[in-house]
């Protein structure tokens with residue numbers, strides 16, 4: 210017999226999306242599972258720049274909507290964009306209610322930052338560039354004091370259980386033991402996929418676990434090929450990679466190569482062009498064996514340390530003083546626009562399975578995310594999902610005490626990282642994608658699918674198939690064999706079985 214734990218709602222993950230969902234569900238009892246310490250090892254904690262929301266400087270969110278649609282390169286779900294961005298101010302107010310304190314000037318007005326492809330200053334930040342840390346510290350404090358939330362740390366969700374397309378519960382490894390948890394609502398808030406790559410800004414364990422769990426029970430995933438590579442991470446081998454926020458370029462820092470050429474001078478938007486444009490330009494310089502540097506010496510100089518204290522310290526830790534030194538940079542994996550397809554309340558194609566934050570694909574980001582829209586999406590969608598769960602009629606839980614086999618967590622991740630890094634990076638083509646698919650099918654065939662869990666090769670295969678099927682370049686997805694953008698296109702939706710059948714057919 211296994212221990213059965215029961216809860217009306219289980220939230221998996223303690224980044225911004227998971228914490229806000231759990232808080233918004235109070236006083237409904239919630240079990241909050243997180244694989245590390247509460248709020249620890251989350252992308253949220255690392256977020257620097259801030260959270261975008263149309264503020265007092267703008268009459269409404271119409272310009273924010275416009276900027277987001279342009280960045281999304283024709284692939285956004287317009288309704289999702291309008292709904293989420295219109296709730297931006299409400300999201301800021303909700304966070305403030307949980308004691309998140311954004312930076313204000315002496316007159317009590319929010320200090321707003323500017324980032325690439327935003328037409329206005331609308332980025333709320335905390336202690337300059339420690340926005341994520343500020344959010345996590347404030348929210349975990351409130352969560353710990355909320356009696357309806359039961360926190361289980363060191364708990365990894367490894368398998369979801371469903372009956373007739375309805376979620377019934379999950380299996381989690383808690384302190385090394387596999388346990389059965391019955392729940393009719395499960396909220397995946399497991400973050401991004403950076404851990405599938407050798408180099409990423411994400412915590413190493415964010416390797417798309419939520420996507421793997423959802424795909425395994427037949428949930429539909431969307432826009433998987435759209436992966437954002439952040440143009441400016443510190444070019445030193447530290448894992449995860451250290452980000453130099455876009456806000457630094459927003460404050461006037463420029464990019465130069467080792468010949469001291471400002472290679473983006475003639476590009477529309479220059480250093481603040483969309484991220485994919487900047488990332489590819491840097492990638493091309495590196496490909497020509499030139500080094501690339503961020504130069505903040507004349508724009509910020511001695512002011513760098515007070516505007517960007519966290520980044521300043523991170524640079525100083527490796528012997529770089531941004532006031533007087535060039536900062537070596539390189540693009541690496543950063544954010545996944547794709548994810549588990551949800552409706553505008555965060556529900557997936559499996560009833561009772563919800564996805565919020567980076568793991569989800571609401572359609573907000575389209576082919577490319579506008580900077581600082583993800584913290585906003587995580588907050589708004591957490592609020593919306595909680596509201597929808599509270600309004601749902603509750604069924605009876607009918608999970609029997611199923612025996613749990615002796616699972617092992619698969620050990621294919623290192624192979625998958627190598628494949629993703631080399632074949633699904635900034636520039637892609639058919640030959641390379643087919644090679645990735647061949648290797649991934651081999652890994653799938655080799656792995657024991659019954660007794661092992663968290664198959665990263667499944668999700669890698671789905672991403673590779675989506676990338677192969679999109680025969681155009683759009684936003685963050687760049688095919689050197691199809692460099693043009695098609696006049697018309699649709700979002701891509703995929704189930705694991707479809708991807709696997711397709712992969713076997715083309716080999």
Ligand SMILES: Cc1cc2nc3c(=O)[nH]c(=O)nc-3n(C[C@H](O)[C@H](O)[C@H](O)COP(=O)(O)OP(=O)(O)OC[C@H]3O[C@@H](n4cnc5c(N)ncnc54)[C@H](O)[C@@H]3O)c2cc1C
Nearest residue numbers: 222223224225226251252253258259366400566567581584
């Ligand atoms: C360096 C960096 C800087 C960024 N800067 C910004 C910014 O300035 N503005 C902006 O809008 N966005 C920024 N982003 C993106 C943004 O931070 C993320 O998209 C957002 O924080 C994701 O929040 P989340 O709650 O969905 O996931 P996360 O914060 O990553 O949390 C995921 C949680 O799920 C847990 N988890 C995962 N799998 C399991 C499992 N199987 N079982 C149990 N727990 C699990 C993790 O341990 C973690 O607790 C940045 C990202 C990075 C990496």
